[in-house]
Amino acid sequence: MQQTAGVDDGEANDRIVVMNLGRIEQVDDPVALYGAPKTRFVAGFIGRTNFLDGRVEGERIVFPGFDVAKGLAPDAASLAGAVSFSVRPQAVAVHAAEPAAPRGWIVRGRVAERAYLGEYWEYAIRPEGADTRIRVTTAPDVALSHDAPVWLDID
DSSP: OEEOOOOOSSSOOEEEEEEETTEEEEEEOHHHHHHSOSSHHHHHHSSOOEEEEEEEETTEEEETTEEEEGGGSTTGGGOOSEEEEEEOGGGEEEESSOOSSOSSEEEEEEEEEEEEOSSOEEEEEEETTOSOOEEEEEOTTOOOOTTOEEEEEEO
16 A cells, blocks of 8 residues: 555545556555456455356346346446446345335345354355355344345345
């Protein structure tokens, strides 16, 4: 991490350079690196993430085993062909019943794995009809049983 010179206005002046095989992938502040990685490498390097690879077909994005509305995706108008999304585990809400007011993509699935880690639960959810697993974290009081049906609300 490199501290840049500047006026101390209470904001962080930190910049991080992420390199891959001697090539600069991204130079940014920590929040931007985590929340808006510019490459797949940066997304995987900075924090944990789920990579969802799919294909745009009309107004839907088709992933192995499930599909979602294209219109809810970031930069929806420019999406075409093969697409890849980085979805952080904490950007996915998990519900025991279908949410009445979803905030994003709704994907029905089942709890494939679960681990209680004290401060939070970590789940691997297998979307119905898919072999893929989407990692999700929840508060410690959200305890779901193995193989329980759930709905993911992907922001």
